[in-house]
Amino acid sequence: MSAVSEERAPSSQRGERAAWRRLLREPAAIIGGVIVGGFVLIAIFAPVIAPYDPNASDWMTIREAPSLAHLFGTDDLGRDVLSRVIFGARASLAAGFLSVTIALAIGLPLGVAAGYFGGVTDMAIARIADALLACPFLVLAIALAAFLGPSLQNAMIAIGVSATPIFIRLARGQTLAVRAEDYISAAQSLGLPHAKIMASHILPNILPPIVVQATLTTAIAVLAEASLAFLGLGQAPPDPSWGSMLDAARQFLVEAPWMAVWPGLAIVVVVVGFNLLGDALNDSLNPLD
Amino acid sequence: MQVSRSIIPVALAATLLGFSGAAHAQGSNLTVGIQDDPDALDPAVSGTYTGRFVFAALCDKLVDIAPDLTIVPQLATSWTWAPDQKSITFKLRSGVKFHDGTPFDAAAVKFNIERMQTMKDSRRKAELSPVAGVEVVSADEVKFNLKEPFAPLLSVLSDRAGMMVSPAAGAKEDFAVNPVCAGPYKFAERKARDLIRLTKFADYWDAANYGYDQVTYYYIADSTVRLSRVRAGDLMIAERIAPTDLKTVRDDKNLKLHGSPGLAVSHLMVNVGAGEKANTPLGKDARLRKAFELSIDRNVINRVAFNGEYTADNQMIPPSDPYYSKTNPIPARDVAAAKALIAQAGMTTVPVELTYENSLTDGRVAQIVQSMAKEAGFDVKLAPLETTTAIERYLAGNFETYIGNWSGRGDPDPTLYAFFSCNGGQNVNKYCNKELEGVLNQARAEVDIAKRKALYEKATAMYLTDLPTIPIYHPNWFVAARANIAGLNIYPDGLLRLKGVKPAP
Numbered sequence: 053m054s055a056v057s058e059e060r061a062p063s064s065q066r067g068e069r070a071a072w073r074r075l076l077r078e079p080a081a082i083i084g085g086v087i088v089g090g091f092v093l094i095a096i097f098a099p100v101i102a103p104y105d106p107n108a109s110d111w112m113t114i115r116e117a118p119s120l121a122h123l124f125g126t127d128d129l130g131r132d133v134l135s136r137v138i139f140g141a142r143a144s145l146a147a148g149f150l151s152v153t154i155a156l157a158i159g160l161p162l163g164v165a166a167g168y169f170g171g172v173t174d175m176a177i178a179r180i181a182d183a184l185l186a187c188p189f190l191v192l193a194i195a196l197a198a199f200l201g202p203s204l205q206n207a208m209i210a211i212g213v214s215a216t217p218i219f220i221r222l223a224r225g226q227t228l229a230v231r232a233e234d235y236i237s238a239a240q241s242l243g244l245p246h247a248k249i250m251a252s253h254i255l256p257n258i259l260p261p262i263v264v265q266a267t268l269t270t271a272i273a274v275l276a277e278a279s280l281a282f283l284g285l286g287q288a289p290p291d292p293s294w295g296s297m298l299d300a301a302r303q304f305l306v307e308a309p310w311m312a313v314w315p316g317l318a319i320v321v322v323v324v325g326f327n328l329l330g331d332a333l334n335d336s337l338n339p340l341d
Numbered sequence: 342m343q344v345s346r347s348i349i350p351v352a353l354a355a356t357l358l359g360f361s362g363a364a365h366a367q368g369s370n371l372t373v374g375i376q377d378d379p380d381a382l383d384p385a386v387s388g389t390y391t392g393r394f395v396f397a398a399l400c401d402k403l404v405d406i407a408p409d410l411t412i413v414p415q416l417a418t419s420w421t422w423a424p425d426q427k428s429i430t431f432k433l434r435s436g437v438k439f440h441d442g443t444p445f446d447a448a449a450v451k452f453n454i455e456r457m458q459t460m461k462d463s464r465r466k467a468e469l470s471p472v473a474g475v476e477v478v479s480a481d482e483v484k485f486n487l488k489e490p491f492a493p494l495l496s497v498l499s500d501r502a503g504m505m506v507s508p509a510a511g512a513k514e515d516f517a518v519n520p521v522c523a524g525p526y527k528f529a530e531r532k533a534r535d536l537i538r539l540t541k542f543a544d545y546w547d548a549a550n551y552g553y554d555q556v557t558y559y560y561i562a563d564s565t566v567r568l569s570r571v572r573a574g575d576l577m578i579a580e581r582i583a584p585t586d587l588k589t590v591r592d593d594k595n596l597k598l599h600g601s602p603g604l605a606v607s608h609l610m611v612n613v614g615a616g617e618k619a620n621t622p623l624g625k626d627a628r629l630r631k632a633f634e635l636s637i638d639r640n641v642i643n644r645v646a647f648n649g650e651y652t653a654d655n656q657m658i659p660p661s662d663p664y665y666s667k668t669n670p671i672p673a674r675d676v677a678a679a680k681a682l683i684a685q686a687g688m689t690t691v692p693v694e695l696t697y698e699n700s701l702t703d704g705r706v707a708q709i710v711q712s713m714a715k716e717a718g719f720d721v722k723l724a725p726l727e728t729t730t731a732i733e734r735y736l737a738g739n740f741e742t743y744i745g746n747w748s749g750r751g752d753p754d755p756t757l758y759a760f761f762s763c764n765g766g767q768n769v770n771k772y773c774n775k776e777l778e779g780v781l782n783q784a785r786a787e788v789d790i791a792k793r794k795a796l797y798e799k800a801t802a803m804y805l806t807d808l809p810t811i812p813i814y815h816p817n818w819f820v821a822a823r824a825n826i827a828g829l830n831i832y833p834d835g836l837l838r839l840k841g842v843k844p845a846p
Contacts, residue, residue: 109712303701
């Protein structure tokens with residue numbers, strides 16, 4: 053047992069250091085990291101940064117253009133758009149991270165188990181994943197969210213479940229490749245329990261592509277949360293979400309374009325940030341691709 | 342079709358200048374954008390508003406409403422109530438033909454009323470339930486015998502229950518596929534979820550007053566899309582323009598805005614007696630409902646959500662209705678008084694759950710209400726639901742408060758009786774006040790307008806005291822049309838009546 057892990061550990065650490073070095077040389081990684089990190093900070097410190105209460109209405113300032121008092125203007129109910137964009141980052145990022153966490157928590161064990169055990173287990177899990185994948189991601193998320201009822205929490209669950217088959221499939225494929233390695237046969241012949249082999253020997257070796265996929269899926273999840281909120285299936289009003297802000301704004305595209313521009317821009321920037329980061333991770337973790 | 346010499350250069354010039362010469366160029370086809378795809382085109386089974394919209398050109402009724410909601414002749418030229426008010430006799434217009442050439446007479450009226458009372462899928466059974474039978478007096482005279490005096494009958498006959506279809510066609514199973522009525526336009530074709538085309542009926546009794554050879558209704562769900570298509574000249578009329586788009590219409594010199602005060606009402610219904618959900622502070626205590634009413638400013642709701650284009654009001658019946666109560670004005674917002682009432686009820690914070698159909702309009706109203714009521718001490722939780730689910734809950738009385746949207750009627754009875762009689766069709770919050778029900782019963786049996794008005798004054802004061810529902814505003818109708826259409830006149834029911842509508846000279 054110790055022989056196996058000792059053999060693996062040094063090479064893995066070397067690989068990690070090399071990967072970090074490659075990552076930090078990528079401009080895309082820096083830009084993506086700064087964007088994502090910046091929005092994470094905005095979300096965490098929203099109450100400190102936001103100039104106004106995002107839900108406070110002023111009936112005398114309805115749909116006012118950007119000014120010194122309201123840098124991003126006000127919305128259809130006289131609320132400060134800047135404050136709402138700042139607080140909206142919470143809903144977006146929470147949905148992005150938590151739904152991917154849900155997808156990983158369900159998808160990873162199932163995918164590894166399917167790849168590792170093969171046979172009937174593989175058949176059952178892979179067919180379920182295929183069935184879920186047959187339904188377009190967003191359509192599935194909308195159906196689930198509509199079924200669960202409109203709330204941010206339900207939107208995250210819906211997005212998480214819809215993203216699960218992506219991870220099942222990826223983990224299964226990677227596990228199939230790793231399972232044939234000698235060190236797995238060695239671990240098996242030493243009589244290690246299956247759970248231990250999967251957790252200690254397979255999982256660490258299939259992580260790089262999973263990390264890349266998780267980063268890219270976060271971008272998709274942020275977009276999905278905005279879509280669900282746009283359809284009224286996300287964050288419950290009056291709490292802000294970029295998607296629901298866009299929904300309210302679409303009636304006023306001509307009279308009050310600022311209502312749409314800022315949340316729209318925020319979505320674009322965050323999604324681009326996650327994609328840049330994902331691509332850079334992919335390049336640095338799989339240098340041969 | 343005749344085109345006089347003098348028109349040709351004008352039409353050419355108009356086309357060259359970029360005006361829509363469509364009215365002339367397309368063989369005078371009037372194109373209209375409607376918000377929903379109508380259901381069955383059979384007045385007996387139709388249940389959609391846009392169905393009525395099409396019927397306004399397709400099917401004439403015994404009587405019609407005037408812009409002031411009084412009843413005016415259409416297929417019936419005059420009527421007399423019997424002294425005991427238990428029957429009414431109509432004199433019918435002579436020389437009227439259905440689109441299939443069948444003559445319209447008293448026997449056809451009898452056939453139609455009986456068809457609507459007995460047909461399996463008929464949705465007119467309840468409306469016509471006060472009618473005991475129809476007697477043919479002569480070819481042009483028909484008598485309706487009533488089970489008891491029923492003043493709203495004429496109003497009922499001014500809608501689908503009064504639309505006459507050809508007996509020959511009405512007896513067929515597939516009537517809705519090929520409707521045959523007696524209106525100014527006859528059915529030509531329908532493409533499901535796309536368009537309905539009608540062509541002018543040459544033998545119509547008043548054909549000279551109809552200026553277009555064809556009317557085509559296009560189903561376009563989004564009001565902004567309808568408007569942009571009218572702006573592009575691709576449609577000539579679009580119904581139900583959003584209040585927030587009116588500036589665009591007013592600023593466009595190629596367009597003209599038409600409108601009318603509406604009959605509909607949007608109200609905050611409180612569950613006062615239906616099951617578990619009635620067991621809330623608001624549901625149990627009328628003082629808290631009054632406090633809730635005092636905590637909101639209807640004028641601000643109207644200004645913020647509808648650019649001030651709708652009518653803020655505290656009654657179920659709109660101010661344009663002759664039976665509107667002038668002695669019960671809108672109470673001004675009074676947060677202090679609201680707080681005092683809450684204190685009287687022994688509370689400081691009152692929890693309220695507000696359910697509504699997830700639309701931008703209701704969502705905006707709900708958020709404004711939430712924000713205003715908060716200042717008085719109401720903790721309003723918003724529960725937007727997808728439309729079908731929301732309506733299911735509404736009908737089942739499974740809500741604490743609900744933003745109800747009622748289309749309204751030309752007569753106060755169908756609204757007030759449905760919401761406030763103990764077993765009314767819309768009384769989903771199970772409100773029951775026997776005294777009020779007694780007044781409503783008296784009012785529906787009273788044919789004298791002044792006496793009936795006094796009864797509705799009394800009824801209004803009663804429901805505004807109990808406040809089982811808090812009316813907020815009445816939507817108004819806005820129709821955008823190309824400026825080169827003359828004679829357009831929108832009535833309080835919002836329907837497109839094509840009499841006198843023609844290409845502008």
